[in-house]
Amino acid sequence: MGRIQLDQLTKRFGETVAVEDVTLDVEDSEFLVLVGPSGCGKSTTLRMMAGLETPTSGDLYIAGEHMNYRVPQNRDIAMVFQDYALYPHMTVRENVRFGLEEEAGYTADEMDERVEDVADTLSIGDLLDRKPGELSGGQQQRVALGRAIVRDPEVFLMDEPLANLDAKLRAEMRTELQRLQAELDVTTVYVTHNQTEAMTMGDRIAVLDGGQLQQVGAPLELYHEPANQFVAGFIGEPMMNFLRGRRSEDGFANEYVEYPFDERLERTVGDADELVFGVRPEAVDVRRVDETPEERLGPYEFRMTVTVTETHGNQNIVSLTHADDAADHNALRAVTDGMHIVDVGESVVVTIDPDAVHIFDGATGEARCNRRLETARELTI
Numbered sequence: 001m002g003r004i005q006l007d008q009l010t011k012r013f014g015e016t017v018a019v020e021d022v023t024l025d026v027e028d029s030e031f032l033v034l035v036g037p038s039g040c041g042k043s044t045t046l047r048m049m050a051g052l053e054t055p056t057s058g059d060l061y062i063a064g065e066h067m068n069y070r071v072p073q074n075r076d077i078a079m080v081f082q083d084y085a086l087y088p089h090m091t092v093r094e095n096v097r098f099g100l101e102e103e104a105g106y107t108a109d110e111m112d113e114r115v116e117d118v119a120d121t122l123s124i125g126d127l128l129d130r131k132p133g134e135l136s137g138g139q140q141q142r143v144a145l146g147r148a149i150v151r152d153p154e155v156f157l158m159d160e161p162l163a164n165l166d167a168k169l170r171a172e173m174r175t176e177l178q179r180l181q182a183e184l185d186v187t188t189v190y191v192t193h194n195q196t197e198a199m200t201m202g203d204r205i206a207v208l209d210g211g212q213l214q215q216v217g218a219p220l221e222l223y224h225e226p227a228n229q230f231v232a233g234f235i236g237e238p239m240m241n242f243l244r245g246r247r248s249e250d251g252f253a254n255e256y257v258e259y260p261f262d263e264r265l266e267r268t269v270g271d272a273d274e275l276v277f278g279v280r281p282e283a284v285d286v287r288r289v290d291e292t293p294e295e296r297l298g299p300y301e302f303r304m305t306v307t308v309t310e311t312h313g314n315q316n317i318v319s320l321t322h323a324d325d326a327a328d329h330n331a332l333r334a335v336t337d338g339m340h341i342v343d344v345g346e347s348v349v350v351t352i353d354p355d356a357v358h359i360f361d362g363a364t365g366e367a368r369c370n371r372r373l374e375t376a377r378e379l380t381i
């Protein structure tokens, strides 16, 4: 079946190491998202799977067979690209059917039947006689998907397939692609730089940076248990807050913040001179100052000033600063519920629960301690 194995796969372009020593196992029927910033090597990784680039070293297997030098036509894969790559002079029917014409063993009637089936699955049945120029971007994307699906391949490889769509359509197509992938049960590798797509679509996510694999795991695993500061910062929107500082006698400290470690943090952080303190915006609790007189601030509380509020209706994103922190290196962003209004310039008390704290090694970025999950509430319906 469609298992894909990358064993120490490396690709160099002259001096540039685009992909370095990547070992990754994509299971049969899995939806794996390859994500990372521009230039991190995700397209090159996908193109090696497709046979459009030859690895410099390492091994690639699809369905247990060695693929390094096999031409794309003999890999039983189908690719979908950002630019759709439809033939403008052909109708939708001909474009979709084209996906089948390279396959041996179909009669003309069988091909027509398959095209009709796929068109039904994608709700493009009424567009079959139009040319791509007469379709919207979303419709063109469906046709490109149709051309991939019609061949019934072992593996789908998708490179930013939704990047050209507007936000609303992108959200719709995300759901549709997930539905299709589950229905067709085909191993899928999906490249994107968009962490929302990665979080919402992937069974697992592989994060790349500088050609190197940073972490592979289920979306919530990466969100709550990032292997390092890069993953913690890349996954999650608005992004995790980071404060640089040092190990003090009883916890974390810098010029503006002193945060004593509880027993768990004390035990897991260990020794390190430089530390990075991390906390997700939804774990930064903001209260009006008059609810807590200053003299009674607890060990995990800070007085801060609101600098910006972004209203989203269902929630607010509140930016906070410490008095005198002109460079704003210790600013925090908090997500508060939409009914919880604070004003710019207001002085507030910020509480950070020690269970929600992440600590990273300031020199290597490696996670020393991730947030505690045992306290997460179970959703009962």
Ligand code: ATP
Binding pocket: 013, 016, 017, 018, 019, 036, 037, 038, 039, 040, 041, 042, 043, 044, 045, 193
């Ligand atoms: P993006 O999201 O911008 O497409 P990416 O993560 O897909 O980026 P790649 O396209 O895989 O990144 O490129 C990884 C690195 O390899 C980059 O530094 C890029 O400049 C380099 N690179 C890619 N293709 C080639 C090539 N054909 N020749 C030389 N360098 C290349």
